[in-house]
Amino acid sequence: xxxxxxxxxxxxxxxxxxxxxxxxxxxxxxxxxxxxxxxxxxxxxxxxxxxxxxxxxxxxxxxxxxxxxxxxxxxxxxxxxxxxxxxxxxxxxxxxxxxxxxxxxxxxxxxxxxxxxxxxxxxxxxxxxxxxxxxxxxxxxxxxxxxxxxxxxxxxxxxxxxxxxxxxxxxxxxxxxxxxxxxxxxxxxxxxxxxxxxxxxxxxxxxxxxxxxxxxxxxxxxxxxxxxxxxxxxxxxxxxxxxxxxxxxxxxxxxxxxxxxxxxxxxxxxxxxxxxxxxxxxxxxxxxxxxxxxxxxxxxxxxxxxxxxxxxxxxxxxxxxxxxxxxxxxxxxxxxxxxxxxxxxxxxxxxxxxxxxxxxxxxxxxxxxxxxxxxxxxxxxxxxxxxxxxxxxxxxxxxxxxxxxxxxxxxxxxxxxxxxxxxxxxxxxxxxxxxxxxxxxxxxxxxxxx
Ligand code: ATP
Ligand code: MG
Numbered sequence: 001x002x003x004x005x006x007x008x009x010x011x012x013x014x015x016x017x018x019x020x021x022x023x024x025x026x027x028x029x030x031x032x033x034x035x036x037x038x039x040x041x042x043x044x045x046x047x048x049x050x051x052x053x054x055x056x057x058x059x060x061x062x063x064x065x066x067x068x069x070x071x072x073x074x075x076x077x078x079x080x081x082x083x084x085x086x087x088x089x090x091x092x093x094x095x096x097x098x099x100x101x102x103x104x105x106x107x108x109x110x111x112x113x114x115x116x117x118x119x120x121x122x123x124x125x126x127x128x129x130x131x132x133x134x135x136x137x138x139x140x141x142x143x144x145x146x147x148x149x150x151x152x153x154x155x156x157x158x159x160x161x162x163x164x165x166x167x168x169x170x171x172x173x174x175x176x177x178x179x180x181x182x183x184x185x186x187x188x189x190x191x192x193x194x195x196x197x198x199x200x201x202x203x204x205x206x207x208x209x210x211x212x213x214x215x216x217x218x219x220x221x222x223x224x225x226x227x228x229x230x231x232x233x234x235x236x237x238x239x240x241x242x243x244x245x246x247x248x249x250x251x252x253x254x255x256x257x258x259x260x261x262x263x264x265x266x267x268x269x270x271x272x273x274x275x276x277x278x279x280x281x282x283x284x285x286x287x288x289x290x291x292x293x294x295x296x297x298x299x300x301x302x303x304x305x306x307x308x309x310x311x312x313x314x315x316x317x318x319x320x321x322x323x324x325x326x327x328x329x330x331x332x333x334x335x336x337x338x339x340x341x342x343x344x345x346x347x348x349x350x351x352x353x354x355x356x357x358x359x360x361x362x363x364x365x366x367x368x369x370x371x372x373x374x375x376x377x378x379x380x381x382x383x384x385x386x387x388x389x390x391x392x393x394x395x396x397x398x399x400x401x402x403x404x405x406x407x408x409x410x411x412x413x414x415x416x417x418x419x420x421x422x423x424x425x426x427x428x429x430x431x432x433x434x435x436x437x438x439x440x441x442x443x444x445x446x447x448x449x450x
Contacts, residue, residue, distance in 0.1 A: 002129050002136065004034045004122040009076040010043055011124045016057055018125050022049035023085075025106050025121035025130065032117045035139055036171065045082045046109050046121060050102060054082050068100055085109040091156035094192035107132050114153060114160045115167065115179075116145045142173045150182035158189030161223060162201040169205050169214035180221065187222040198227055199307040206265035212252040219248075227307075230273050230299055237276045240287045242363045247275045253362035258354055263313060267320040267351070268358050270300035297322040319348060324355050328376040337379045338425045342390040349380060388428045392417045395424060397436040405440055412447050416440060 006014075006026055017024035024047045030040035047054065051069050055061050060074035069084035085104045088097035097112075106121050110132055113119040120135040122128070129136070133147050144167050146153045146160075154160055161183050168175050175183070190198070205214045218224040225232040234247035243250065254268040274295030280288050297318045304314045323344045332340075344352055353373045360368035389395055397420060399413055407413050423439060424431045430439070 001127070002035055003127065004031055004124070004129065006030075006034075006043070006122070006124045007078075010078065010080070013073070013075050013078075013080060014045070014124050017047055017049060020049070020053070020057060022047055022053065023106065023123070024049075024082075025123050027110070027121045028113070028118050031120045031122045031129075032135070032139070034122075035120075035136065043078065043080055045080055046085055046106060047082055048085055048103075048106075051084055054084070069102055083109075086112070088112045088156075094156070094158050094189050095194075097156075106130050111147065113147055114157075114163060116147055117143075117167070117171075117173075119147050138176075142171070143176045144168050144171075144173050144179060145176040146179045146182065150179045151186060154182050154186035154189055158186070158191070158193045159197050159201065161186065161190050161221075162193075162198065162205075162218075165214040165217045165221075165223070166201050166204050166208070168217065169208035169211060172209065172213075175217065180217070183217075183223070184221040187226060190223055190226050195306060195308045199309060202227070202307065203262055206255065206262060206269070207260050209260070210256050211265065211269075212256045215252050215255070228303065230303060231269070233276050234273065237279060238287070239275075239289075244364055245362070247272055250362050253365060254355075254358045257361040257367070258358035263316045263320070264351060264354055264358075266300070266304065266309075266313065266317045267324070267355050268362075270296060270303065270317065271321050271324050271355060271359060272296055273299050273303075293322055293325045316348075316351075319345075320351055320355055323348070323352055324359060326352070326356065328373060330375060332376075332379075334379075334383075335426050337376070338383055338388060338390065338428075341380050341383060342421070342425055346380075346384060346390070349377075353377070386428075389421065389424045389431050392421050394431075395420055395436065396431045396433045397440065401433070401437065402440060405437065405444070407440070407444065407447075407449060412449065416443055416447060419443060 004026065014024040024045055026043055027046045028044045030043045033040040051066050051071055054071050054073065058073045058075065062072040064070050064072045069086050071082055073080045073082050084102045085106060085108065087101045087104045087108050089101065090098035092098055107130065110119040110121060110130065116133040116135040116138045119133050121130040138145050144164050164175055164179060164183060167173060205211050208214065219232065231248060231251065234251060237247040239247065245253065251269055251272060254271065255265055258264045258268045272292060274292040275289045278289045278292040278295055280290065282288060300321050301314055301318050304317060326340060341349065357368045357370055357372065395417065399409060402413050402416060403409060407416060420436055420439060430436065
């Protein structure tokens, strides 16, 4: 008999239900992950008790989705989503069940769940596994298989299309053939899913060990063309030089090659997305992608806004995409190193290096040594240690000083400060109040301030 390990406090939680004459089963992800020997991320409970009865049993309860029978119980530091057994009827909008009926059995409750591996329940007091759809068999076969008729399950709720591919990527499973065929058949159901829910699934796909496995399935089933048509357009766009892959395979490989942080994975996914549109073939037959990094950043922004990613994520990803085209050589002057780090920012350095290395690996399919950019790192560290000016804040002159010299506040003052910074980055010895004032006085003429 299989055993699902449930933390002692959570067994006590289930006992409260039993003592009140109700059933309480751990369901979904915790049972699945436990049987796979993976750490469970959260513990969800299904119970025969009505939502009102659950509220009556515990002191601290949040009515998260009481209409659908779900309350969150705060218990010994855990927060446990507790849902009354329910049967769902009809899904005319492809998102929400038209009716929810309570009072069913655990078997009926499992029937409404998406995949067999998610449709198992464990009763920790009786040590019983309820597995009416062969979830354990499919764990053994490493298969994501819909419960019942795959087409019907996807017709009901379009989010399940992406969830199937997400679980396959997270668990390194295969999508069972009938289920996969139904994803292709029902792909248009994805259009009724909210962008936020699509964003969450894509984020989980990007957090998996090898996101390309799900991205390739998204492409083959037509989901990619629906949610990320800009990426689908990169298929077959051939490149040049060191590149061995078309733009889309290159992006997929870059995603796999970079660490699993959301910002890095998004930056890798979008870093060349402007290439299809900027591609031009010269008279010599060689392709160019002039300033593709700028278009890529603009397109990445449009896509991420559409999917409701947070402003912080959008800003950081776009910055990395825009700056990903640096090519360090040992013959860079010190000023070139300062210009680079002043433009890109110290805080982005590690991420930009990670993107550069993943990009390089994804050109040839052969991993680039992560120490390749260590020489640049040493030189950047030296610049930081020397406390050389890298931003306008670091200048030995400020807006007040310029104002005293008769420069009005506004865009001209901003431009002058930028130019003074450029001069100091070129020659750090200029960063003294008097010298900068002299330069500023000379600059005034050029800026129309006689
Ligand atoms: P994880 O929390 O690791 O993402 P999970 O399996 O716990 O995975 P949740 O989204 O937390 O996934 O949902 C808990 C359970 O609820 C699932 O295991 C599944 O049984 C059921 N479930 C969730 N979403 C759906 C859905 N869209 N359609 C059908 N069943 C669902
Ligand atoms: Mg869960």
